[in-house]
Amino acid sequence: MISNLLRCISYAFICLIITAVAQAAEPDKSTQRPNIILIMCDDMGWSDLGCYGGEVQTPNLDQMAREGLRFTQFYNNAVCWTTRASLVTGLYPRYPRPLLTKNMVTLGEVMQQAGYQTALSGKWHLGRTDTTHPVYRGFEDYYGLLDGCCNFFDPYYQDPKYKWGITGDGHRFFAKNTTRITEFPDDFYTTDAFTDHAIEQIKGYAKSDQPFFLHLCYTAPHYPLHAKPQDIAKYKGRYAAGWEALRDERYQRQLKMGLVDPQWKLPARDPESADWEKDKYPRDWQQRRMEVYAAMIDCMDQNIGRLMATLKETGVDDNTIVLFLSDNGPDASEPGGANPKQQPGPKEYYTTCGPSWAFPQNTPFRRFKTWMHEGGISTPLIVRWPGHVTPNSLTKQPAHIIDVMPTCIELAQTNYPEKFDGHKIIPVEGKSMLPVFQGETREPHASLFWELRNNQAVRQGKWKLVADRTINRWELYDLEQDRTETNDLAAHYPERVTKMKAAWQKWAEKTGVANEKHQRGKQIP
Template sequence: MKTRSHFAARLLPLLLAITVFAVVEQARAESPESSRQSNPNIVLIMCDDMGFSDIGCYGGEVMTPNIDRLANEGMRFTQFYNNAKCTTTRASIVTGLYPRFGKTHLRRNMVTIGEVMSAAGYKTTLSGKWHLGDGKDTHPYYRGFQSFYGLLDGCCNFFNPRQPDPKYKGGRVRNFAINDTPLHEFPENYYTTDAFTDHAIKAIHNADDAKQPFFVHLTYTCPHYPLHAKPADIAKYRGKFKMGWGQMRKDRWKRQQAMGLVSDAWSLTESDSRSYSWESADQDFEDHRMAVYAAMIDSMDQNIGRVLKTLEETGHDKDTLVLFLSDNGGCAEEPGGRDPAKRNPGPKEDYVAVGPAWGWAQNAPFRRYKTWLHEGGVTTPMIAWWPDSIPANSINRDVAHIIDLMPTFVELAGTEYPQTFDGHEILPVEGISMLPLLQGKQREGHQQLAWYWSKNRAIRQGDWKLVWDKLNPDKKWELYNIANDRCEVKDLAKEHPDRVAAMAKDWFAWAEEMEVKVKPENSSKAD
């Protein structure tokens, strides 16, 4: 008969093995590697018409503790490019393609990120601004986003999206919807920035309940005009912009230098052809409208804090990639003018913009602004946050572009970019995955990047950038060495005529492929 001690001797190795296995599994569970979900959730946040240097972690004065947290715990990019315009940027982000300039930017031979991620098993949501159409082929709800809430147009009243635009802006009533159902009524205390966040948070909870990964594209309309903000947020910033746009640029430049975001070898541009004198301006009015603009960004930051809190509450703060960027540089448009007797920034009854002087300053240290293709128009702040997977408090100086987002998400989702979709042959993706960059590694980048909007042109090859500015009175290409002169101060076109000719030829070849209708360049005509 076997003794109790005999069974104990047989059982002891088994118990020891179980204990060791449990310890190993616990250690693995607590390790950074295990916290990385193989197919992470993705929250892609994009704001509208915000300048390169407006947020705190890029040198700005606005209080953005939540966005700054993303930067401190994640990665900031210094050479991340957009398309300088709302529609073209959105087209590239959702397709991974350069924008085509025919009848529409979004077509059936293009697959959207919503469609790709849905096919990969993600719950997909777009909350905010769409601006790519509302037909069967162009509506977000019919192009892969299982849930849509927001603005199908380009801008709207923040307190009442169905309030008609003023006559000087065309008097339009903006198109707002939930899924494919138009919305006509909004509650008394409505504010778009809050409502877009509410819908994004609901989408995260719904995906968590369904135990599915989620792709949430949160596209704020702020700080695009009209300048609408809550009185309490505006009050934080009144009087803080009395330094004027020129000094604001210099102050931001110094902070950017201290942060290591810019090179001391660059020279700050001193003026802009569409700016005007601070000394002769109505400084109280100018301070007021910039204060409202700052308040809009402040409100967005508060709402991004709500999203981060939701990720923590649902246990998805470690398996979610959060990206933040702007669709183009600060905006120089000024519908309705700047007469203080006629314009009142802040409340829903008026419709005000910041104008060209502030719009230029918001992109410090770069030249120009939205719709222009100098660095101020096409460079966006871009932050990537994914705890334990992206190096904390890191700065990435590699060149990347919004067309790179699609292939990055495809790789993270563990899926393939399709050759055909819904019976249509699909154009090949033109972006390159950024996953190596997010991991702190190198990648083979683009041989060239190119842009077009409203007669403005640009192409970048390596450190060289060729620019055609429609306001240049000489109607000639400008050439800059971006490595030495990111602020585009010294035009080197006369010193390198062969390079100018070769790059211009490459731009026209690209433009033809993108269906840009421009005349061959000659000595006197820009288009």
């Protein structure tokens, strides 16, 4: 009996030793570098997601928000290519173009140098030369669209009846690495295809001990308005009350969610937006535009759900940080004009949402894509990082697209290079957001700057100076009291206006904006 007891004790002791050795061999997860997934959608409004007050069905992104952190003051550069340039370089856009040069280092290059596996799936829009193509700028694997937009069902599709919209001959440059793709299967849809490629990369990368950086860039919900019939059907009749009613509805939800301050006034209808009651276009066609737009976001959310499920299936979920944002506010343009003969939805037609629907997509802010009021430069930003980010949290700390690069650098425990590939690199201009992710208060940027097509802005603390090219005048707003920009204080604080204008001019000269062709002879007084 005693010998049996001794054998049991010995066996238990050996098991304890084996367990201890195994635990010692496991990596310390608190110091392990995380995988990074950076998801960007295209031309989506600040209020379109459920977790930002929208009615579009986005359960997967809403779950990301419940499990993570939402920013209420995250800024982009108001248009596709300038935002993407800043995101991958950590710099304000430089002029003259191209916006990606050899004296800039990209996120792909920095992460690859730090030992990360790197892939890009989706829209690039920064060039396809040997100095600007993603596979030559740090991304080991690329699949997607090198242009700004395309037909969602067939990127090489051209209908001779409709010359407007998808530029030139209609054919866009879609590629796998450097090989152009011109034929697509019957069930092709860009949002699905980009996700399929991203999932394939994750499954391969998860087999390695090496961390990965994946940049997933959807073209949804950028025009043309193309969506699957089953997704469109979910929203049939949902927008029958019109854009003004939708804006009021979203605003009330945002108030209850604590996303906006009740003291901020809801701005009047945008000057480019029609009066719903007097709108001259067929009601069913107007509703259909928004139904298809919503369906495009819905489909993207479904695909993000597939991606998140893959993280769990491959066992990398706990050590992966996922960020989601949009490149700019919604698009109000109507290339070729509004045409009710073009039916939103199927691949044979080309149409857009137009300014009237872009107006509620940005609730509660003013303006939209390309403008420097809050509606043009504000984006949702959701950050999910299990065990590191407080679930269901909000931050009102301002941050900017130039902050993504230094954030990824700190996550990867590496450094921004002074030189790369023999070239001296422009010093990074962003600041890491990691302290904000961890619930701390970050020292804010002293100034943030914007310019596009002679729309201009600078933010210093709570103050924002913004110029609208259509009225050729600087406006000053206190964003703490009035982030919806309804009370211009420029006449009350002339010295502040002068000081902020001077700061903007100095920045414009540094970045080359002041010498841009479209700027000459048209300085805002």
